[in-house]
Amino acid sequence: xxxxxxxxxxxxxxxxxxxxxxxxxxxxxxxxxxxxxxxxxxxxxxxxxxxxxxxxxxxxxxxxxxxxxxxxxxxxxxxxxxxxxxxxxxxxxxxxxxxxxxxxxxxxxxxxxxxxxxxxxxxxxxxxxxxxxxxxxxxxxxxxxxxxxxxxxxxxxxxxxxxxxxxxxxxxxxxxxxxxxxxxxxxxxxxxxxxxxxxxxxxxxxxxxxxxxxxxxxxxxxxxxxxxxxxxxxxxxxxxxxxxxxxxxxxxxxxxxxxxxxxxxxxxxxxxxxxxxxxxxxxxxxxxxxxxxxxxxxxxxxxxxxxxxxxxxxxxxxxxxxxxxxxxxxxxxxxxxxxxxxxxxxxxxxxxxxxxxxxxxxxxxxxxxxxxxxxxxxxxxxxxxxxxxxxxxxxxxxxxxxxxxxxxxxxxxxxxxxxxxxxxxxxxxxxxxxxxxxxxxxxxxxxxxxxxxxxxxxxxxxxxxxxxxxxxxxxxxxxxxxxxxxxxxxxxxxxxxxxxxxxxxxxxxxxxxxxxxxxxxxxxxxxxxx
Amino acid sequence: xxxxxxxxxxxxxxxxxxxxxxxxxxxxxxxxxxxxxxxxxxxxxxxxxxxxxxxxxxxxxxxxxxxxxxxxxxxxxxxxxxxxxxxxxxxxxxxxxxxxxxxxxxxxxxxxxxxxxxxxxxxxxxxxxxxxxxxxxxxxxxxxxxxxxxxxxxxxxxxxxxxxxxxxxxxxxxxxxxxxxxxxxxxxxxxxxxxxxxxxxxxxxxxxxxxxxxxxxxxxxxxxxxxxxxxxxxxxxxxxxxxxxxxxxxxxxxxxxxxxxxxxxxxxxxxxxxxxxxxxxxxxxxxxxxxxxxxxxxxxxxxxxxxxxxxxxxxxxxxxxxxxxxxxxxxxxxxxxxxxxxxxxxxxxxxxxxxxxxxxxxxxxxxxxxxxxxxxxxxxxxx
Numbered sequence: 001x002x003x004x005x006x007x008x009x010x011x012x013x014x015x016x017x018x019x020x021x022x023x024x025x026x027x028x029x030x031x032x033x034x035x036x037x038x039x040x041x042x043x044x045x046x047x048x049x050x051x052x053x054x055x056x057x058x059x060x061x062x063x064x065x066x067x068x069x070x071x072x073x074x075x076x077x078x079x080x081x082x083x084x085x086x087x088x089x090x091x092x093x094x095x096x097x098x099x100x101x102x103x104x105x106x107x108x109x110x111x112x113x114x115x116x117x118x119x120x121x122x123x124x125x126x127x128x129x130x131x132x133x134x135x136x137x138x139x140x141x142x143x144x145x146x147x148x149x150x151x152x153x154x155x156x157x158x159x160x161x162x163x164x165x166x167x168x169x170x171x172x173x174x175x176x177x178x179x180x181x182x183x184x185x186x187x188x189x190x191x192x193x194x195x196x197x198x199x200x201x202x203x204x205x206x207x208x209x210x211x212x213x214x215x216x217x218x219x220x221x222x223x224x225x226x227x228x229x230x231x232x233x234x235x236x237x238x239x240x241x242x243x244x245x246x247x248x249x250x251x252x253x254x255x256x257x258x259x260x261x262x263x264x265x266x267x268x269x270x271x272x273x274x275x276x277x278x279x280x281x282x283x284x285x286x287x288x289x290x291x292x293x294x295x296x297x298x299x300x301x302x303x304x305x306x307x308x309x310x311x312x313x314x315x316x317x318x319x320x321x322x323x324x325x326x327x328x329x330x331x332x333x334x335x336x337x338x339x340x341x342x343x344x345x346x347x348x349x350x351x352x353x354x355x356x357x358x359x360x361x362x363x364x365x366x367x368x369x370x371x372x373x374x375x376x377x378x379x380x381x382x383x384x385x386x387x388x389x390x391x392x393x394x395x396x397x398x399x400x401x402x403x404x405x406x407x408x409x410x411x412x413x414x415x416x417x418x419x420x421x422x423x424x425x426x427x428x429x430x431x432x433x434x435x436x437x438x439x440x441x442x443x444x445x446x447x448x449x450x451x452x453x454x455x456x457x458x459x460x461x462x463x464x465x466x467x468x469x470x471x472x473x474x475x476x477x478x479x480x481x482x483x484x485x486x487x488x489x490x491x492x493x494x495x496x497x498x499x500x501x502x503x504x505x506x507x508x509x510x511x512x513x514x515x516x517x518x519x520x521x522x523x524x525x526x527x528x529x530x
Numbered sequence: 531x532x533x534x535x536x537x538x539x540x541x542x543x544x545x546x547x548x549x550x551x552x553x554x555x556x557x558x559x560x561x562x563x564x565x566x567x568x569x570x571x572x573x574x575x576x577x578x579x580x581x582x583x584x585x586x587x588x589x590x591x592x593x594x595x596x597x598x599x600x601x602x603x604x605x606x607x608x609x610x611x612x613x614x615x616x617x618x619x620x621x622x623x624x625x626x627x628x629x630x631x632x633x634x635x636x637x638x639x640x641x642x643x644x645x646x647x648x649x650x651x652x653x654x655x656x657x658x659x660x661x662x663x664x665x666x667x668x669x670x671x672x673x674x675x676x677x678x679x680x681x682x683x684x685x686x687x688x689x690x691x692x693x694x695x696x697x698x699x700x701x702x703x704x705x706x707x708x709x710x711x712x713x714x715x716x717x718x719x720x721x722x723x724x725x726x727x728x729x730x731x732x733x734x735x736x737x738x739x740x741x742x743x744x745x746x747x748x749x750x751x752x753x754x755x756x757x758x759x760x761x762x763x764x765x766x767x768x769x770x771x772x773x774x775x776x777x778x779x780x781x782x783x784x785x786x787x788x789x790x791x792x793x794x795x796x797x798x799x800x801x802x803x804x805x806x807x808x809x810x811x812x813x814x815x816x817x818x819x820x821x822x823x824x825x826x827x828x829x830x831x832x833x834x835x836x837x838x839x840x841x842x843x844x845x846x847x848x849x850x851x852x853x854x855x856x857x858x859x860x861x862x863x864x865x866x867x868x869x870x871x872x873x874x875x876x877x878x879x880x881x882x883x884x885x886x887x888x889x890x891x892x893x894x895x896x897x898x899x900x901x902x903x904x905x906x907x908x909x910x911x912x913x
């Protein structure tokens with residue numbers, strides 16, 4: 001185990017001249033990073049900039065071709081995750097590595113049985129320590145509650161506890177707020193600040209600029225494998241950081257201009273949809289989207305948004321209610337019928353629905369129109385027409401690919417999403433259904449997709465935008481609905497919407513609003529301490 | 531852009547590497563394992579003086595038997611033709627994400643259809659008789675495949691289970707028909723009439739029949755169907771990502787039975803060739819190793835229609851040369867099964883082999899491909 005004594009002079013972690021080459025790419029090109037004890041250090045960069053590679057090297061998952069890692073001033077070789085953990089480096093992944101059916105304590109102990117030399121685990125001692133650790137960092141947690149019954153925000157705390165339990169001194173958090181409501185984000189920030197105050201060093205990976213500005217002591221920006229700048233929050237702003245990240249000026253909030261809503265295009269009445277387990281996920285939803293407006297649906301992921309979208313585009317049969325588009329009943333129609341009614345769909349999970357990863361970019365661009373002229377004449381595919389139009393879309397949508405024949409699976413996430421967007425936006429639309437259209441994308445790609453979406457709106461399409469990113473919904477929408485446990489709990493005007501109010505509704509559905517302005521936001525404490 | 535091109539080239543080289551290198555490694559490993567088996571078996575023969583070079587003698591004889599003369603080469607081609615068709619049958623299934631274990635049953639039922647129709651039109655001119663017998667064989671095999679596809683589409687019954695079951699049904703059906711309605715009356719043994727004019731003409735050598743040509747044409751047709759038609763695009767999409775296929779408005783419930791029918795037709799065509807090209811009649815003992823060899827062929831070819839040809843040639847040559855090996859080196863022809871099985875094992879264990887040999891490429895192949903079907907649909911695994 002590592003020495004627990006805090007080193008005052010040396011940085012807790014220093015990475016010097018880290019270089020990592022993969023065939024054809026230099027993922028890290030001489031990156032320097034130093035993190036002081038008690039510092040929250042943000043690592044900012046677009047997808048593919050090299051953040052993950054750098055952190056994988058730190059965690060022992062990849063070996064650098066060049067460069068050095070120093071802990072408290074001492075050069076070390078990290079041989080693997082177990083070694084990293086033993087040296088006090090811990091990672092909290094974006095996708096939690098928790099077992100839902102196990103209790104908090106069991107999840108934290110998981111893996112410990114291979115670390116400890118003892119055959120038996122002292123669970124009582126472990127539970128005591130977990131409670132104590134939680135208390136020390138400002139959250140009390142019942143070690144016996146099943147992780148699956150916790151809210152996402154609390155699951156994240158379990159991940160952090162897991163790291164602390166293993167005496168983590170350096171904590172790497174990869175996009176920790178991606179799945180949280182604004183209130184939950186604030187609470188996690190509180191936890192992180194306390195950790196830092198106790199001398200822990202935190203590497204905070206994010207692409208949300210305002211969050212980085214709020215939480216970080218220092219910010220290191222990397223682009224294309226190199227450090228392009230280091231900033232202190234007091235001396236920078238979002239525009240500056242975005243420009244550093246992307247390498248050019250970026251418009252963070254796309255000017256949405258004036259919308260000119262027309263007649264009602266999409267009309268949903270009394271819609272009920274069940275999820276895969278047969279549980280009613282959408283309960284009696286009514287909504288109307290007008291041509292030429294963006295109708296945003298805010299909500300914490302898993303409140304029925306996916307099922308609602310799937311029912312609209314024909315991937316899921318509703319159990320009751322109706323979906324009509326410009327007067328035509330589309331309830332329960334096939335995806336193809338709906339597609340041919342000029343409905344486009346950008347699915348939440350592009351790997352599951354939106355793309356066929358082993359197929360070429362060109363084939364993916366005709367995924368929904370492969371059978372129509374000019375791409376096919378009867379049964380015969382017209383490869384030339386497919387390639388020709390693919391090249392057009394690649395240019396127009398700025399898809400960075402060496403050629404249309406490249407497998408889409410080899411592109412970066414942003415470029416993959418541009419393939420989906422390019423395909424779906426490439427025609428005149430009556431309705432555009434966007435489900436998490438910018439999830440996991442970098443600011444440059446987000447700006448691009450938002451711009452194109454506004455253009456579609458102005459061309460007269462009705463746009464339904466579902467996003468767990470509240471900021472995205474707020475920036476884009478002309479009207480906003482909040483979805484909570486399968487119901488639309490409110491519809492408000494977009495430009496004048498209040499972020500906190502909507503965040504509150506996302507978390508509670510407006511049910512648990514305590515009287516007299518008392519703090520209503522303890523995230524379902526009944527679940528935490530039953 | 532230059533960097534991009536280099537990446538592209540690099541990706542292509544790596545792809546080529548994994549397409550060609552792994553099968554070659556598999557074959558070499560299999561030959562080594564075969565040698566070990568030969569050496570061990572030597573030790574078990576009482577009074578035999580140990581000859582460490584016997585494996586080389588055996589492989590030399592195998593090679594000579596397969597390619598040593600014009601007749602041997604034609605013989606190899608005759609063994610290859612049904613493997614090409616069977617390999618295509620399994621490969622087409624893989625493309626749609628279906629693991630057709632039932633090529634054997636479809637082969638037998640196809641042969642049955644061909645012999646029944648062939649006997650009925652035996653007296654007609656060949657130009658009429660052959661097409662009728664061929665179509666009957668394909669239709670019978672296609673029906674056998676369709677049953678599997680329909681069961682999967684309607685009830686979700688897994689094709690691996692249903693095809694294995696239908697293999698047994700095919701065996702019994704064949705025995706029943708050949709010793710019943712198709713039997714030559716008053717014949718002492720269960721055997722059908724001769725197919726007469728429905729027999730394939732011999733085109734080259736002693737027995738190089740029309741089936742060879744049909745196999746080559748089938749490769750081109752299947753490639754064209756898979757890569758140049760919308761239906762082929764649907765088949766490949768359903769295989770590579772069924773959810774995306776649904777999203778794209780395709781109907782897996784239609785594509786799956788369609789693909790299984792096509793697969794069955796190809797296997798049936800292989801069985802047809804065996805009857806019309808070689809046996810010209812059927813006994814109740816009619817059987818085949820083509821069905822299972824086809825799976826190995828498709829795997830070795832990574833489901834690529836053109837890759838099926840070299841893979842089938844390899845297995846055809848081994849089957850063809852096994853006889854001479856048995857005579858010259860005293861090694862049972864079953865050694866070929868050992869070699870084939872080893873090739874298969876090595877291919878199925880691709881990720882393990884990669885790790886053992888520290889090959890670059892896809893350590894994530896296992897995660898990316900949750901089932902064996904997916905991993906060997908060719909497109910999924912070569913990343």
